Amino acid sequence: MADTSAASYPTVGGDGPYSYAHNSSFQRTGVESAQALINEGISENLDVKQLIFSSPSSPNSFSIADLGCSVGPNTFIAVQNIIESVKFKCLADDLCSEAVEFQSAVPGSFHGRLFPKASLHFAHSSYSLQWLSRVPKELLDKKSPAWNKGRIYYIGAPSEVFEAYSAQFAKDMESFLNSRAQELVNGGLMALIIPCRPVGIPPSQCPIIVIIDLLGATLMDMVNMGLVSKDKVDSFNFPRYNPTPQELRSLIDRNGCFSIEKMEPLVRKSGLENESKNQNHILHLRAAWEGQIKGHFGSEIIDELFDRYKKKLLESPIFSQSNKNQVQEMFVLLKRRMA
Template sequence: MAESFPMNGGDGSYSYTKNSQYQEGLERGRCGRCEELERGVTGAREWSRWGRERAGGGGGGRRSEGKKTKQATDFAKGTIQEAILEKLDTENLLSVSNTFRIVDFGCSVGPNTFITVQNMIQAVESKCSLQGLDPGAIDFQVFFNDHTANDFNTLFASFPPDRRYYAAAAPGSFHGRIFPRASISLAHSSYALHWLSRVPEGVCDRKSAAWNEGRVHYTGSSEDVVRAYGDQFEKDMGVFLKARADEIVEGGLMVLIMPGIPDGASHSQLLFGVLFNFLGSSLLDLASEGIIDKAKIDEFNLPIYAPSVGEMRKLIEKNGCFSIERIELTNPRSKVDEPIDVHTLIMHLRAGMETVVTKHFGDAVVEKMFHKTLAKSGEISEFLKSSYPKPTQLFLVLKRK
């Protein structure tokens, strides 16, 4: 059974809701082609404005991130909308029923999932207009999927006030079937598939060749450790693709966004790998101060993996149920001139990682670990300057055969 590592729920200082600005920067954006097409779509601009206000204001939001966010978000929204406009045959999919079902796998607690859903609906409506169909006749049904431990109460309480879709929660691990056969027209998952269903076998075992002593992740570790992570990812992705092949209708699309790495590149160059190494060093600092036992660190590894383009292509071809319409590595922040706000990035990391770290080390250690990591912001910033130019966001568009 897959382990559950939900984002921080609620709306507190360390919640994902109030610390998702960084990921939001990889989610939103504008597609010029869609802007021209959406003029006949009722309320589209009001929805986009609501999404911007919701994501940027209130609580722990930082409006100073606005310019960087806008620059960094142009890619993701544009590519998702272009994929739908170019690859989705809405005329065929809507020939039997006017109900169009969308699912966001690994939705967490928002607001990013709402922005993404609106982007997809807007693109589907635009494509319908292109094909001479009435967008207003479509009943959109959107499923928000995440582990049963996800804070769906916070998610549902923050729904857009004027949403144009019927919403439902779909709790359960996406490493397995969630929906009936051939029931989904459009599937999406962003920054969720890099989470493994479990810690790879052997990495916490002193007797194993893959024992990852003194580290919390595979970046910078031995080939045996990297291979153990890769093997677990292969198993998980195989299960994921098989389940989605059963659920998605023929001609339906699946858009996947996750951390990735160029073929043959060193895993130590990954952005999140750099951050995880700093988290690990903070834990080792606590061990040297006698606050925690080093053996406790040796027993802990983050279940996160970033595949290469080649790895993903091989797994998709092995599954055989999807055609690869697009697969590439991108750098959504390549046009951002200002240095990244390391504090914001670490807070985002905390919102996503705190549950799994707390489960092993306890609340007191987590607080000290992130305090020490924040104290290393200057050093982290220098590392990020060298890692950011490299494309490490994997973008895929798959079509059900």
């Protein structure tokens, strides 16, 4: 059975036409849309006098972590906004913002521990937690009812396939929340942006799910043409899961280490209504997904795969005006409870 352990496939680096730096305006707009919510969350929920100026272990120090899997400027946009918000909060509380030293950044997987205990004051993660730490092992076991033969996702699959994805997401969220609970100081904040699927919308009508199913259909077309090995497709499952908002809230509540200070849909324009913007969206998908696909299938098929995938996406009604409300980007602000 193929290995299902976690692997690191970051977004496409560099400065080329398929790089994430040039094809991540969708995520950047989401991060910018959340700035006011983060500013408000820091203003109302962060006790800078207690956490920064009265800390016996690291006085005047404020640590920020951006937990993601991208390359490019979006991380810096998010962190800079947090820094400016904390400085403004200091001034509002008649504290000297110039005395605060900001620090962050460390390599490693955000699904597990990265930082010393009680060392972080603010954690931020946008458009990352939908990525699973690993493919559920049941999907690649030919003896399992969840064996996902001929598919790379769960549309049209047995219910056991969906259940395996859901269970893996729950495990990953528990690990993520437990890790951050150990790393954040009491009263520290964490802001998350997670693309979710609305309750009541079938997976076959949810764009963030259908776009992966269409990638699988493209791969199967190439199998039928003798361009890709069927075994390669059978052993590939896309490691992403989008929860419902209720599912996400339930997992946070079950963990018990954080209070939910705010949880609401992120308000932004869809930006996917015309063909030109749809084509830009396809470039974004390649920038985000190429590493995953190349790691399994090799680099030889990438250009032809995405050319065929582009045609399939443009023929699909999934980005139509009628579907624009069938995705929810949830903004979540959490506060570390007293340990």
